[in-house]
Amino acid sequence: WTYHFFWGLEDIIAVFLDMWSQIPGAKTVGAIYPNDPDGNAWGDKKLGFPPPVTKAGYKFVDPGRFPDLNSDFSKFISTFKSNHVDIVTGVPIPPDFTTFWTQALQQGFRPKIASVGKALLFPSSVEALGKNGAGMSTELWWSPYHPWKSSLTGQTAGALAAAWEKQTHSQWTQPIGFAHGLFEVAADVLRRTKNIDDKQSIVDAIKTTNLNTIVGHISWKGGPVPNVAKTQLAGAQWVKGKKYKYELAVVSSKRVPGLKRTAKLIPIPYK
Numbered sequence: 102w103t104y105h106f107f108w109g110l111e112d113i114i115a116v117f118l119d120m121w122s123q124i125p126g127a128k129t130v131g132a133i134y135p136n137d138p139d140g141n142a143w144g145d146k147k148l149g150f151p152p153p154v155t156k157a158g159y160k161f162v163d164p165g166r167f168p169d170l171n172s173d174f175s176k177f178i179s180t181f182k183s184n185h186v187d188i189v190t191g192v193p194i195p196p197d198f199t200t201f202w203t204q205a206l207q208q209g210f211r212p213k214i215a216s217v218g219k220a221l222l223f224p225s226s227v228e229a230l231g232k233n234g235a236g237m238s239t240e241l242w243w244s245p246y247h248p249w250k251s252s253l254t255g256q257t258a259g260a261l262a263a264a265w266e267k268q269t270h271s272q273w274t275q276p277i278g279f280a281h282g283l284f285e286v287a288a289d290v291l292r293r294t295k296n297i298d299d300k301q302s303i304v305d306a307i308k309t310t311n312l313n314t315i316v317g318h319i320s321w322k323g324g325p326v327p328n329v330a331k332t333q334l335a336g337a338q339w340v341k342g343k344k345y346k347y348e349l350a351v352v353s354s355k356r357v358p359g360l361k362r363t364a365k366l367i368p369i370p371y372k
Contacts, residue, residue: 102300104307106286106319106330107279110142112356113240114153116336117216119353120238121159121188123366127213129160131181133174133191133201136166139219143192150190162186169194174201178210186210192218195226202230213368214238216336224272227339227347234339234347236369241337243278243316246351248359251315252285258315272345282316317357333357338366 121127132150134140143149144163151161164180178201181189189212193201198220205211216238220226227234245262256264261281262273289312296302310330312319321330336353350364 102304104321104328104330106282106316106321106332108240108242108332108334109325109329110149111153112331112334113218114150115356116240116334116353117190118154118157119355120216120336120338120366121214123352124213124368127187127368128158129162129184129186130154130188130190131177131184131186131212132161132163133177133189133193133198133217134163134166135169135171135191135193135197137169139192140166143218159188160184167197169197171197172200174204175208177201178205178208181205181212182208182210187212188214188216190216190218191220193220195220195223195229198226199229202233206233211369211371214366215369221339222276223274224345224347232372235341236338236367236371238336238338238352238366241335241349241351241353242275242332244275244335244337244349244351245273246360246363247278247315247317247335247357249313249315249317251281252312253281253288256315261315272348278316282314282319285314286310286312286319335360336366338364340364 134144154161162184164177198217218240221237221239227237245259247258250257265273265277290306294303294306308321310319317332319330333356335357337349338352339347340350342348351362352364352366354360354362
């Protein structure tokens with residue numbers, strides 16, 4: 102009775118590895134994983150980041166888990182410095198990454214790359230880093246640059262983002278596309294349901310979804326498991342913007358056909 106469409110952990114691992122390969126010489130990865138479902142999944146020694154990252158030739162340094170709203174990352178920073186970590190990755194909540202990054206700079210730790218999920222999703226989270234937000238990298242679920250359009254309105258991804266900014270006077274964010282896509286799927290499913298008063302009939306329609314949406318093609322045929330449909334994932338880097346303080350540049354697009362890479366990942370430009 103539960104159906105999900107999104108990208109998977111294997112996708113973000115592949116995207117991060119593609120981004121890291123763009124900066125020669127960066128070969129030691131330090132992880133900041135919280136003690137929550139995301140952190141434990143990303144750091145899992147069998148199914149998480151460690152096996153594929155190590156297989157790709159990187160040294161992986163994981164100092165352990167920390168609680169949400171942690172106030173002291175000295176242990177992590179010290180471990181990273183002693184192991185010459187030049188890439189930081191993780192999936193903390195925004196306040197924790199702000200605390201970590203502030204303390205890292207105070208303690209003289211300056212890696213070449215910081216590719217972080219969740220914490221760097223929204224512009225406000227990057228702006229919270231002040232002048233130190235440029236150069237952060239993250240996963241890219243959706244953007245105005247993606248080559249997709251709505252099955253409901255015909256809007257392109259770019260048009261939807263522009264409409265959002267015009268009406269809200271706020272910078273576009275990645276979840277906008279998926280919020281819209283959810284309504285696309287719902288409308289399509291209900292349109293194809295043979296008996297709208299029968300729950301099973303609705304589920305049967307979900308199972309046979311075959312729809313091109315503003316977040317790409319959605320179909321529950323082919324897995325990876327019956328109730329999960331995969332979407333495509335790219336990678337991006339926050340750079341100083343022209344319209345907004347920080348804007349996303351597409352630096353990894355191999356896994357999204359039709360999406361153009363707009364820049365190459367660059368080392369964090371410390372001031």
